[in-house]
Amino acid sequence: MTRRYMVVHRTTYSYSDEVTSSYGRAYLTPREYPGQRLLEHEIYIDPVPSDRSVGTDVYGNTTTYFHVTSEHRNLEVTGESLVEVDSEDPAAIPGAEMAWESARPTAATGPLAVEFTLDLLPPEITPDVIAYAAQSFPPGRALLEAVTELNTRIHHDFQYRSGSTTVSTSVADVFAAREGVCQDFARIGAACLRAQGLASRYVSGYLATDPPPGKERMVGVDATHAWAAVWLPGADDSDRTGRWIAFDPTNDQFADERYVTVAWGRDYQDVPPLRGIIYTDAKQSTIKVSVDVAPVEV
Numbered sequence: 001m002t003r004r005y006m007v008v009h010r011t012t013y014s015y016s017d018e019v020t021s022s023y024g025r026a027y028l029t030p031r032e033y034p035g036q037r038l039l040e041h042e043i044y045i046d047p048v049p050s051d052r053s054v055g056t057d058v059y060g061n062t063t064t065y066f067h068v069t070s071e072h073r074n075l076e077v078t079g080e081s082l083v084e085v086d087s088e089d090p091a092a093i094p095g096a097e098m099a100w101e102s103a104r105p106t107a108a109t110g111p112l113a114v115e116f117t118l119d120l121l122p123p124e125i126t127p128d129v130i131a132y133a134a135q136s137f138p139p140g141r142a143l144l145e146a147v148t149e150l151n152t153r154i155h156h157d158f159q160y161r162s163g164s165t166t167v168s169t170s171v172a173d174v175f176a177a178r179e180g181v182c183q184d185f186a187r188i189g190a191a192c193l194r195a196q197g198l199a200s201r202y203v204s205g206y207l208a209t210d211p212p213p214g215k216e217r218m219v220g221v222d223a224t225h226a227w228a229a230v231w232l233p234g235a236d237d238s239d240r241t242g243r244w245i246a247f248d249p250t251n252d253q254f255a256d257e258r259y260v261t262v263a264w265g266r267d268y269q270d271v272p273p274l275r276g277i278i279y280t281d282a283k284q285s286t287i288k289v290s291v292d293v294a295p296v297e298v
Contacts, residue, residue: 001087003257004039004296006080007206009224011274011289013075017282022068024276027204027263028079029054029062036261040082047072061263061271073282077274082296087257090245095232096144103143103232104197110242113231116199120267124171124191132175133192147230147247150192154185155252167268182226183268185249189228190267199231203246204271206260208293222291224273227255229264260293 009028024045032038045052049066057063068075090096095103105113119125136150159179167183171191174180180188186202193200207225211217227248234242246255255261263271 001257002298004084004298005208006082006294006296008292009079011077014286015073015280015282016284017280018071019278019280020071021279024066026064026274027271030081030083030260030262035086037084042080044078046076059265083260085257090254093243097142099140100137100143100146105199109233113199116201117194125195126172128175129191130195133195137196151247151249152252154188154249182250186226186228189249193230201229201264202267203227203229203264205262206293208258222293
């Protein structure tokens with residue numbers, strides 16, 4: 001199945017005093033890869049920046065840099081994208097049935113994946129994470145079966161509670177509280193896989209939500225979403241890139257045609273939708289974010 005979406009991601013910053021200079025970096029451009037095609041894309045910035053450029057980071061994500069030099073009390077950054085996404089059955093991916101130990105990358109089998117096996121700083125692979133992950137990875141178990149169980153366990157063992165964490169909340173704190181949001185559950189999934197020597201990346205994007213039967217879609221209610229992905233080796237020795245299987249602990253499912261991928265990295269800090277530096281005497285500021293993922297007829 002293929003689905004097409006118009007994605008509008010709008011972020012508005014408001015300040016209590018004039019901002020004289022604002023530097024920003026945006027991860028708002030959906031990726032292109034087998035299974036996802038970016039048909040149209042634009043980023044609008046108000047006030048208009050005096051300087052902007054587009055680049056690619058070390059993971060292949062597209063980033064937009066901008067510098068606003070006109071004084072302002074409001075800054076609005078809007079990404080608009082038309083994207084096509086295909087569905088894929090994880091069980092049909094070659095190698096998904098292999099024993100999970102065989103999916104550990106090496107410099108020979110997956111040189112680009114090895115980095116995604118490493119712990120972060122500060123460390124997230126704690127004794128609690130190691131013990132929790134081990135329950136789903138007994139010796140010889142099929143990789144897809146093990147990841148499926150881990151995905152379900154995280155979904156059932158941790159409660160989704162909006163506002164319960166921030167982007168700086170540690171995996172250890174989420175483990176202790178047993179609650180968090182999608183980015184926390186994606187980070188737990190990644191940490192658990194890395195605890196087993198597997199490669200896992202953090203994925204940032206959008207999840208299209210269908211309205212209840214008989215109800216109209218509401219504009220702006222969708223939000224940015226996060227999930228994780230596990231690496232598995234290529235079909236033969238000549239393929240050192242391998243494949244990735246994306247899974248979503250928040251919803252206990254594998255990513256399908258409803259998932260629009262924007263960027264991936266080791267962690268949230270690698271791919272935040274927006275980050276920047278401002279120069280101002282303002283004592284107060286607010287941020288408002290709205291995301292709309294609207295289906296479009298293919």
